Amino acid sequence: MNVRQIEAFQAVMASGSVTRAGERLSISQPAVSQLIAQFERSCGFRLFNRQGSKITPTREAEALYNEVQRMFIGVGQIARVATALRDQNWGSVSLGAFPAIARRVLPEIVWSFCEAHPDTRFRLESMRSRSLIDAVAAQHVDFGLSILPGDRPEVISAHLHRLRGVCILPAGHHLADRRTIHAHDLADEDFVSLGPQDHSRFMIDRVFDELKVARRSRIEAGQSETAFSFVAAKAGVAVVDPISAFNNDDPRIVVRRFEPAVEFDIWLIRPKAARSFNLVDSFVSFTLERLDLFASTLNAA
Template identity: 45%
Template sequence: MNLIDKAAPMKLKQLEIFRSVMIAGSMVGAARLLHVSQPAISQAIHQMEKQTGVRLFRRVNGKIFATAEANILFTEIERVYAGVKNLERLAEGLRHNRHGSLRLAGFPAISRQLLPAIVADYCRDRPEVDIVLDSTQSRNIPDLVARREIDVALSVLPSDRDEVEATVINTVNAVCILPVGHRLCDKTVIHAADLDGEAFISLGRNDQSRLMIDKVFEAQGVRRRLQMETTQSDTACGFVAEGSGVSIVDEMTMSWYRDERIAVLPFEPLISFNIWLLSLKGSTQPLLTRDFAEFLQTRLADALRRPTG
């Protein structure tokens, strides 16, 4: 029998008094816990027994003993109090951005290491924040945000969806990577014309950075030997390390990709890639989401200021 459901309406103060009596084991002890008089406690318990129609305590030789019904009621009240405490902890966590969930997405180059490092740092003192991180091509990200499957995302493309807000938060430059010992390694800067006739590792045909890179070489009439193609910049690094050719990738990839077989040099003319922060337009974002977005922008700026060599 659930006594709370069957009882006449009771006030929270009555429940607090009853709980204190059960914990203290006496009316006097409850009065001390609540800093009220003992008669006030006795009167409240008497009123509660009258309202519920249930005898809660037996009085023997000046002492009180809880009835079986009182123990059932106490169990229910403890469950309510535990729920209230959980709500208090939840509210506190929400207020200080330490509770909730974040659904994130990023383009592959940033999701390999940089974004996980930023997320891990953010969650270090937020163990109750749940994270989902999806690594996907930039062209897929606006749809994920529009369908509310993702809260915050990083893309190298702006959004083509009206309901998705896109803001440029950083820019990364392209660098040229060559196998160590390559004839061009002694140069301080690699120019597009230097790569004429070179075996070149290209990114995927639908990659926005590939389109920008090809446009530079086409504008200068430079003919490369496009022998290999890959959708991932770190895979291009692997081919270069094996001596299969040279490539142009973003400096962000080279901020974490380490291989002593690869030389990294500046490339001209300058090719820059924007990094866009995407979120749902017009939505009221939780404090946690806004706090993480600010943290992400700051940490990303710090990471990209570091030298890539």
């Protein structure tokens, strides 16, 4: 018993004729008859009753045909999945990203890709860069976007972009009319700091420490989104990454350029030992193209 014999049997049952089965398979009528005879010998029972040129399937053939049909449906599904894999239209992708980009930028990128690639599934996790690097190293996610380069031998890091931090102030603040806020301008101002676990906190503090500018830092916010809420409540001013401030539509907050530059890097983190997967590679390329456009918009602001 082989696949060609099963194909001949399926074609005869579906078409009701040896001649039409031959046309469907692009082989001669005698070749179909020979395949059917071989298949009957393999099965050990008769599949068709023959009356001249007319053939009628036996009850055994009808029972067997139901199983053959299920097999062909499975083969068809395999073919469809293979085609979808080739076209990057099937499969799952998992990624981790630092909170600001996970909330503000990636959802639109992921959904745009989903719309163009049906039958794909995504898992997006928001996590701090240290945890993200560990997750990529352990291959819990396919790749990550981090503000820090990977410091583990299991990952590969590629620098993508460098963005300038911004100053956010309450609307109506006495500095809000300025286009650029210098660190000296914030001397003795109420200041909302990021939490000590946030790498950005150290970069921002270093700027003020080097210039010997004293602030009134009474509030710490675990994430930049929380810092926005405090600034909106007029608890103080803050310096944050530009992604968090992108398309700010809160009338209680104004966003201004900050000097001297506090620079935020974006790194692509991928596992070194991961096997290549076309869908992941395609989505990474798609994401990097969108991030290029996004970074150009931010840097032009």
